[in-house]
Amino acid sequence: xxxxxxxxxxxxxxxxxxxxxxxxxxxxxxxxxxxxxxxxxxxxxxxxxxxxxxxxxxxxxxxxxxxxxxxxxxxxxxxxxxxxxxxxxxxxxxxxxxxxxxxxxxxxxxxxxxxxxxxxxxxxxxxxxxxxxxxxxxxxxxxxxxxxxxxxxxxxxxxxxxxxxxxxxxxxxxxxxxxxxxxxxxxxxxxxxxxxxxxxxxxxxxxxxxxxxxxxxxxxxxxxxxxxxxxxxxxxxxxxxxxxxxxxxxxxxxxxxxxxxxxxxxxxxxxxxxxxxxxxxxxxxxxxxxxxxxxxxxxxxxxxxxxxxxxxxxxxxxxxxxxxxxxxxxxxxxxxxxxxxxxxxxxxxxxxxxxxxxxxxxxxxxxxx
Amino acid sequence: xxxxxxxxxxxxxxxxxxxxxxxxxxxxxxxxxxxxxxxxxxxxxxxxxxxxxxxxxxxxxxxxxxxxxxxxxxxxxxxxxxxxxxxxxxxxxxxxxxxxxxxxxxxxxxxxxxxxxxxxxxxxxxxxxxxxxxxxxxxxxxxxxxxxxxxxxxxxxxxxxxxxxxxxxxxxxxxxxxxxxxxxxxxxxxxxxxxxxxxxxxxxxxxxxxxxxxxxxxxxxxxxxxxxxxxxxxxxxxxxxxxxxxxxxxxxxxxxxxxxxxxxxxxxxxxxxxxxxxxxxxxxxxxxxxxxxxxxxxxxxxxxxxxxxxxxxxxxxxxxxxxxxxxxxxxxxxxxxxxxxxxxxxxxxxxxxxxxxxxxxxxxxxxxx
Numbered sequence: 208x209x210x211x212x213x214x215x216x217x218x219x220x221x222x223x224x225x226x227x228x229x230x231x232x233x234x235x236x237x238x239x240x241x242x243x244x245x246x247x248x249x250x251x252x253x254x255x256x257x258x259x260x261x262x263x264x265x266x267x268x269x270x271x272x273x274x275x276x277x278x279x280x281x282x283x284x285x286x287x288x289x290x291x292x293x294x295x296x297x298x299x300x301x302x303x304x305x306x307x308x309x310x311x312x313x314x315x316x317x318x319x320x321x322x323x324x325x326x327x328x329x330x331x332x333x334x335x336x337x338x339x340x341x342x343x344x345x346x347x348x349x350x351x352x353x354x355x356x357x358x359x360x361x362x363x364x365x366x367x368x369x370x371x372x373x374x375x376x377x378x379x380x381x382x383x384x385x386x387x388x389x390x391x392x393x394x395x396x397x398x399x400x401x402x403x404x405x406x407x408x409x410x411x412x413x414x415x416x417x418x419x420x421x422x423x424x425x426x427x428x429x430x431x432x433x434x435x436x437x438x439x440x441x442x443x444x445x446x447x448x449x450x451x452x453x454x455x456x457x458x459x460x461x462x463x464x465x466x467x468x469x470x471x472x473x474x475x476x477x478x479x480x481x482x483x484x485x486x487x488x489x490x491x492x493x494x495x496x497x498x499x500x501x502x503x504x505x506x507x508x509x510x511x512x513x514x515x516x517x518x519x520x521x522x523x524x525x526x527x528x529x530x531x532x533x534x535x536x537x538x539x540x541x542x543x544x545x546x547x548x549x550x551x552x553x554x555x556x557x558x559x560x561x562x563x564x565x566x567x568x569x570x571x572x573x574x575x576x
Numbered sequence: 577x578x579x580x581x582x583x584x585x586x587x588x589x590x591x592x593x594x595x596x597x598x599x600x601x602x603x604x605x606x607x608x609x610x611x612x613x614x615x616x617x618x619x620x621x622x623x624x625x626x627x628x629x630x631x632x633x634x635x636x637x638x639x640x641x642x643x644x645x646x647x648x649x650x651x652x653x654x655x656x657x658x659x660x661x662x663x664x665x666x667x668x669x670x671x672x673x674x675x676x677x678x679x680x681x682x683x684x685x686x687x688x689x690x691x692x693x694x695x696x697x698x699x700x701x702x703x704x705x706x707x708x709x710x711x712x713x714x715x716x717x718x719x720x721x722x723x724x725x726x727x728x729x730x731x732x733x734x735x736x737x738x739x740x741x742x743x744x745x746x747x748x749x750x751x752x753x754x755x756x757x758x759x760x761x762x763x764x765x766x767x768x769x770x771x772x773x774x775x776x777x778x779x780x781x782x783x784x785x786x787x788x789x790x791x792x793x794x795x796x797x798x799x800x801x802x803x804x805x806x807x808x809x810x811x812x813x814x815x816x817x818x819x820x821x822x823x824x825x826x827x828x829x830x831x832x833x834x835x836x837x838x839x840x841x842x843x844x845x846x847x848x849x850x851x852x853x854x855x856x857x858x859x860x861x862x863x864x865x866x867x868x869x870x871x872x873x874x875x876x877x878x879x880x881x882x883x884x885x886x887x888x889x890x891x892x893x894x895x896x897x898x899x900x901x902x903x904x905x906x907x908x909x910x911x912x913x914x915x916x917x918x919x920x921x922x923x924x925x926x927x928x929x930x931x932x933x934x935x936x937x938x939x940x941x942x943x944x945x
Contacts, residue, residue, distance in 0.1 A: 384810075388798070388807065391830070391831050419768045520804050
């Protein structure tokens with residue numbers, strides 16, 4: 208499978224939900240597989256909070272594959288010999304798409320905290336412009352987990368003719384206060400870190416040591432992605448070192464895991480971008496511009512395939528069920544399927560338990576309309 | 577009900593589990609009700625992580641009552657017209673008992689980070705010395721929730737003749753990696769806060785503004801005490817202010833709640849004490865000095881009354897059930913009772929849902945042996 212990278216520049220303004228305007232912007236993306244002549248085989252993949260457009264494949268000299276590599280590739284569930292897969296870095300991100308550290312045209316300087324608040328709707332709108340630019344008027348399917356599921360749901364409401372198949376994993380129709388409170392820890396950590404300098408840091412300030420505040424945000428993120436059960440299975444009460452006194456004074460494996468992942472993440476991810484993305488997550492509410500959830504979901508024309516995970520505390524399976532029930536209450540019982548996956552992995556399951564859910568994705572892609 | 581305050585000074589050394597020694601130490605406490613002539617009506621209450629010896633009653637000019645006031649008082653479930661109730665501030669605490677900011681006799685200075693690591697066993701041992709000093713050789717019952725339940729369980733294993741009735745709420749036999757990971761956020765927050773000065777702060781440095789790192793620890797603590805369900809019930813997605821644009825850019829109620837409680841807490845609680853107590857929590861494992869859980873629980877002579885709460889993610893009801901099953905497997909089925917309380921409040925339920933569990937406490941106190 209070949210990885211194709213692209214970046215598109217848009218010179219026409221993007222009108223944001225907040226009322227503010229981005230005069231111009233870039234959207235970076237990757238594609239895998241080939242677009243067929245009818246331009247009818249595109250599958251859009253939306254990435255999650257800390258993901259990127261690098262969804263699949265592996266670059267030379269890179270020891271890690273894309274974040275959904277087990278699913279996407281030649282002869283895999285999302286088969287790149289058959290489909291043209293595209294994944295775009297979200298607006299506000301830090302992997303090539305326009306975000307807070309991008310240069311503002313009018314001032315010639317980075318936006319930083321002057322960057323406008325971005326919503327999921329804005330992210331989806333910018334992506335639609337990318338797809339149009341690439342000649343994709345309609346996608347065969349769209350799919351996303353977590354923040355990616357928010358984009359997929361938003362897209363299905365606001366662009367109801369864009370696709371017939373919408374697959375949501377570990378998603379919700381509105382971010383819960385539980386999730387907002389985890390994000391709050393990250394926000395407080397970042398803005399109170401002296402090295403964050405109220406957003407006036409240099410782009411390479413954190414390349415070596417990372418940024419404590421963002422590391423902390425990532426650590427607390429890890430808690431929210433996991434569950435008491437998956438943590439016990441993974442770490443139990445194991446110590447990093449178990450000789451004698453160390454057992455009393457020493458570090459637990461789970462502590463080392465959090466430190467390692469937290470600080471490493473903070474070396475590669477932009478803290479301002481993180482702030483803007485968690486804000487976009489917090490304010491996601493599919494009912495905001497509608498009378499009710501029933502009203503907003505009523506706009507959807509595609510079939511929804513919902514994949515929820517037991518023990519997902521961040522985006523409760525109950526919320527996915529509410530989406531299902533709402534669609535059914537609209538008299539569209541055959542336009543929704545709900546798979547409830549038994550997993551101890553909590554929210555993270557959509558990045559781990561492929562064997563338990565890939566058949567539902569396959570089924571969705573195989574269904575004909 | 578009269579609140580009696582006391583503080584006892586101990587000049588004989590306390591030998592700690594770590595091998596280190598406290599040359600002398602103080603234990604501060606409160607009592608309610610009167611000790612009868614036979615000294616047989618004492619109920620020991622153990623406080624949780626951020627609690628104190630002020631378990632019940634209200635001081636003049638104080639707008640808050642003790643942390644278990646709905647349960648403890650004249651004619652209440654723990655009836656102070658009948659029982660003599662005693663609650664001691666834990667060793668390592670910051671409400672009068674010896675802790676890291678106490679003066680080390682040999683140096684004449686505060687211990688700070690030279691304070692020895694304290695375990696639940698050490699805390700219980702110091703309290704036993706207090707009870708002996710007060711002439712209480714045997715307690716009518718002992719009771720505690722959360723970290724207090726750890727003390728009660730430890731006491732029942734290590735001092736099996738001390739009482740016949742042990743009531744544990746929202747407890748566990750060993751702290752889970754999930755709980756350790758929440759504590760990790762607090763530890764990282766505190767030790768990385770520049771104003772913490774590696775423990776060399778002045779005692780009143782945080783009285784006005786609080787300490788960010790500890791506030792963060794308290795905020796993440798609040799998440800762990802609650803549940804996705806109780807948060808939704810309490811805050812939903814409500815904004816602090818809902819006019820126009822504010823809805824997009826503004827603060828959520830849950831964010832304000834966390835800020836308010838986090839920073840207020842950090843004005844009144846000592847950060848070093850917090851570090852030592854969460855360390856004591858992390859390393860609590862009732863099996864540490866035993867072959868197995870069955871081995872350690874085998875020492876218990878008292879009857880165990882276990883009260884677990886559905887949705888307690890911090891100390892899983894399953895762990896309380898493991899305690900029950902272990903006691904039963906020891907052939908002591910009539911020495912354990914297990915109440916599983918349906919609650920959306922998560923771990924916090926033992927401080928909230930009195931109506932749902934006070935009858936189990938009453939039943940335990942009424943049972944005769």
